[in-house]
Amino acid sequence: MHLLSLTVPFYNESEAIVHFFANVIPALEAIPNMRFEIVCVNDGSRDDTLQQLVAVSERDPRVRVIDLTRNFGKEAALSAAIDEARGDVIVPFDADLQDPPEMISLLVDKWREGYDVVLAKRANRDSDSGLKRWTAAMFYRMHNAVSEVKIPQNVGDFRLMSREVVDALKLLPETRRFMKGLFAWVGYRTTVVEYARVERVAGETKFSGWKLWNFALEGFTSFSTLPLRVWTYLGSAVAVFALLRAFYLVVRTLVEGVDVPGYASLATAVLLLGGVQLIGIGVLGEYVGRIYFESKKRPVYLIRRRHEAGQEHA
Missing domain, CATH: 1.10.287 (Helix Hairpins)
Known part of the structure; x- marks a missing residue:
């Protein structure tokens, strides 16, 4: 059987961890003919996130915990998780469960049809505020207008990638990483599956307006002159x-x-x-x-x- 690696950055997600594993593990176990591992990266959390993750890994050998020396940011933590993944297919995932774990089986089905990349696209942004919906639309429109590498609109990090795609990502030497752009840059045969995103199960978002602004600047300067x-x-x-x-x-x-x-x-x-x-x-x-x-x-x-x-x- 093939191995699926679910790669998850964690930063101060203490309140969400119990809900995360209670929902994700049954969803992964329901995928036929597929083994799985969950690669959890603790990105310098200041609460007891690490202790909870280690406790889960001691009970379940399918859970691996990577503890970074400090908070490097989500893009670096996601890079670490992908680098550590051993699977034939890799699925980046968020700890807040806004992306339904049940969607993973649909991504796997598309991969079995022969696709190297399966994008999970939000059918709408009803879970976001009006201001966030407008700024997100403006970012995608402006980025794709000035950049040669087009980023699919309303597609986040949640996707499935084959081992070949991940090996290609590892060849990219950037230290300042805009992962959405890197995912799009490598290409490969791609398809899209739409889904509805929900509210966080617990905790609060770690992205303030200022961080999102800097994130957008990173995207513009990474892929366009x-x-x-x-x-x-x-x-x-x-x-x-x-x-x-x-x-x-x-x-x-x-x-x-x-x-x-x-x-x-x-x-x-x-x-x-x-x-x-x-x-x-x-x-x-x-x-x-x-x-x-x-x-x-x-x-x-x-x-x-x-x-x-x-x-x-x-």
Whole structure:
């Protein structure tokens, strides 16, 4: 039988762990002709998440726990879980159970039809606030407009990938990782299964508005240089406008003579161009910063301990 690896990052999910295993394990056991393992990555939790995960792994050898040295963020924790997975098929999953575990069997059915990647697409975003629905739609629209790599709309990390796809992901050397983009970049034969997402079973989301904004910036700068190119076009347009303005002033001076220019219009022009230049420098800084971090060649994450089948490994 094939082995399915469910890869799950955990960060301060103490309240959700009991519900998680009570729902996920029966759903995985119901998949015919499929063994499974659950790879749990503790991403530097400050509550008793790690202790609860280790206790489950001691009772059930199908549960493995990877304890990172600190909180590296969800993208790094997800990378660690995928790297540690041993399965023939790998399914990234969230601990909050907003994605129904029963959907996993449908993903497996599509994989058995010959697909390498099976995307779980949200049929709607009714569980989100109106503001989050609008910002999510704007992100997908803008990202896919400026990037050569298109991200499927309303598709998160929840998906099934074959071992061949995961091995391809491991070849990508980025340390600043935008996993949705990396998943899309590798390609392979892909299909989509729609589902309805529900509310969290317990706990609170770890993504604030500020974190989501930075996450969106990471997506834009990871897969497109158009934000840099825009400033070339904008600078060219301003330069052309300045030349036309200069030509107009010369002609007007020859025809009407010299007048006293307005200070307000001059100050406005200086402040406008100064602001545009600072924004351009900021965009350039985002890319220089990425080069700076990538040049360090630091690992994406560090593992402190591995817990499996009642044993502990460094």
